[in-house]
Amino acid sequence: MAVLASLVAMAVVAALGLWAAGATDLPGGAFPSVVAAVVVMAVGGSVGLSGDAGAIAETNAGLSVLPLSVSLAGALAIAAGFLRPLRHRAVADAKELAGWAGRIAVLWLLLLVGLGLLARHRFRIPLGDGPAADIGDALDSSPEVGFETDVPLTLLFGLLWLAGVLIVVLLVSRAAPLPARLLRFQESVRPAAFAMVVLLLAYVALGFVIGLGVVVTRGHAAATLAVLLLGLPNLVWLAFTLGLGASWEGRVDGPFGLPMPQVLDAVLRRPDDTTLSLNTLADHDGRVWWLLVVAAVLVLGAAFLMAARSPVRMRAWQHAVHMAVALTLTVLAVCLLAGVSAHYGLSLLGIGDLGGGLSGLVELRPVLWRALVLALAWGLVSGFLGGLFARRVRRRGKVEVDPG
Structure with missing residues (x-):
């Protein structure tokens, strides 16, 4: 089943x-x-x-x-x-x-x-x-x-x-x-892993809401629905890494391109490889700086959730380490999964692209070291802050004693 x-x-x-x-x-x-x-x-x-x-x-x-x-x-x-x-x-x-x-x-x-x-x-x-x-x-x-x-x-x-x-x-x-031998690891691993899954699903849910808003306000219902049902995580998890400050490299050439948003296609449609980052996107649309705000809010929220689900005896620096490791592994997974490489070409008698636009190329790959370093830094800071904020809420392992 x-x-x-x-x-x-x-x-x-x-x-x-x-x-x-x-x-x-x-x-x-x-x-x-x-x-x-x-x-x-x-x-x-x-x-x-x-x-x-x-x-x-x-x-x-x-x-x-x-x-x-x-x-x-x-x-x-x-x-x-x-x-x-x-x-x-x-x-x-x-x-x-x-x-x-x-x-x-x-x-x-x-x-x-x-x-x-x-x-x-x-x-x-x-x-x-x-x-x-x-x-x-x-x-x-x-x-x-x-x-x-x-x-x-x-x-x-x-x-x-x-x-x-x-x-x-x-x-x-x-x-x-x-298994009994692994029970001692669940207090440090499971809260962080759960927080990362919630973080990624939150991006997907937010992207779905934005996609529905595009359908209502701008039309293009069929094209938007196709993107939502086939590649929504590809786009929103790419936005997640960009919000952390990571950069990607690639280019778009020919009749094929990225379906939405169009600002990605505008930045990448160059004869040579170009860099996709918040700075290059902001040259075409200043609203992309909201990706930084969204990343800060959701990552800090994930860190708080991780700390709130962890035993109360854990200290803020431990939450920082757990969050740094978890966020780095999550960004690594996103970078490995969200890349794109597609090409098609036709030549006849050695003359290329005789079909009038039948050749095309789409490439998008992460600058991996930059993404991982930034994820590590974000994890340390957000994990420490999340551990501090979680002290104010009732947590597992905390026993309240009646003064009477």
């Missing part, structure tokens, strides 16, 4: 997002295959792109991106299914936990095999009118592009994705029992 619930959640979110993006109009009944490909990509699977444009033409394409809205839906569903038979228990034997995880893993791998076999299709790309179309017809070089799942790699990365989800569940949830 856990595996089935995860599949249904991811398939529904992916199908609705692709429907909003207009993928139902793809030729050859490709919609189910595209949905399967998006689900495979969402769990870290490998979907390769291939092209064929005849003997004298060449195509090249590549795509590396995680549709994190779909990933998040699947992770929440499978986490709930994993926890359900283990709830209301404080301790569980390591063999029992491994047994539950192993049974889920076997069914999960079978599911990925089925998805991998379904996620494959080929499309013919029209060259339009003009000399390019005439040459293509005369030389039988009309380009085709397709996608196909690398099943072995998908099984490997899909299994790693599942292991990561289950480990996070055990780290975060108080309802998840732990």
Whole structure:
């Protein structure tokens, strides 16, 4: 049931997002295959792109991106299914936990095999009118592009994705029992892990509200809904790192671009790599400085939540260390998951881009060392302040004695 619930959640979110993006109009009944490909990509699977444009033409394409809205839906569903038979228990034997995880893993791998076999299709790309179309017809070089799942790699990365989800569940949830040997770590690890999950979900919830506001005030309902259902965490967690002061590098070239907000596309649409940061974004829209304010409020709130869920005997400097480690690991995960790399190109007789805008490139990658250093600093400061603020609230381990 856990595996089935995860599949249904991811398939529904992916199908609705692709429907909003207009993928139902793809030729050859490709919609189910595209949905399967998006689900495979969402769990870290490998979907390769291939092209064929005849003997004298060449195509090249590549795509590396995680549709994190779909990933998040699947992770929440499978986490709930994993926890359900283990709830209301404080301790569980390591063999029992491994047994539950192993049974889920076997069914999960079978599911990925089925998805991998379904996620494959080929499309013919029209060259339009003009000399390019005439040459293509005369030389039988009309380009085709397709996608196909690398099943072995998908099984490997899909299994790693599942292991990561289950480990996070055990780290975060108080309802998840732990082996007796690990109980001594839960007081220092679980409050920080829970605070980080709440922080990331708070960004997703805030982004969803803003997306609904865009639909009401500016229209573009279909495009906005597609972004919300396919890549909302990609955008809001990128905004989270930018609010901390981190920077990203990349560029956008050709007809493909970032769907929203347009300020990202404006900064990155350069012939060479450029830096994406609060300063470069502010040159186009001064409102991006609100990202700094939002990051300060939410990170400090997460630090307070962590301290409030920790035992009262912990001191402020301990909260600072726990928050620094947790926030650094969280930013590292976001940087590894939210990057984008996509390109497609066509050349005929050695002349590139004969299709009139068929070549394109989108790249976005983090400046990792800067992001991690800033996360460490933010964690130390916010953790210390959160520990001080939490002294004023009733906390675990605190005993109030009646003066009478």
